[in-house]
Amino acid sequence: MQWVFQGGRLLLVNNLMKKQQFQIKGTHCPSCKRLIEKKVGGLSGVISVNVDFETGATDVFADRVILKDEIRECIAEMEYKVV
Numbered sequence: 804m805q806w807v808f809q810g811g812r813l814l815l816v817n818n819l820m821k822k823q824q825f826q827i828k829g830t831h832c833p834s835c836k837r838l839i840e841k842k843v844g845g846l847s848g849v850i851s852v853n854v855d856f857e858t859g860a861t862d863v864f865a866d867r868v869i870l871k872d873e874i875r876e877c878i879a880e881m882e883y884k885v886v
Contacts, residue, residue, distance in 0.1 A: 820850060820864055820866055821864070821868060822863070822864050823862070823863045823865065823868070823869055824860065824861065824862055824863075825885055826859050826860060826885070826886045827839060827854065827885055828859055828883065828884045829859070829882050829884055830857075830859045830883060831856060832856055835854070835856045835883070836854040836855075838881065839852070839854045839878060839881075839883060840852040840854055842877055842881070843861070843863060843877055843878070846865075846869060846874075846877055848865045848867040849864070849865045849869065850864045850865055850866060851864040852864075861874075871885055
């Protein structure tokens with residue numbers, strides 16, 4: 804088991820939880836970070852989301868595999884793009 808600090812919370816990462824990384828283009832401020840984290844965090848199975856708004860690097864911790872297309876669909880109405 805491993806502990807990670809995500810979104811102001813300490814999480815216990817176990818073997819059932821998967822960490823996936825996505826690159827989201829168009830992020831540039833803390834508001835972008837919060838909007839994406841809230842939207843993606845609402846997907847089924849997502850436990851935690853952490854967006855680095857400066858680089859667009861997005862870590863998603865989930866109890867299942869999250870597909871890039873799911874992220875793309877989730878933020879489709881927003882100005883951001885998954886690359």
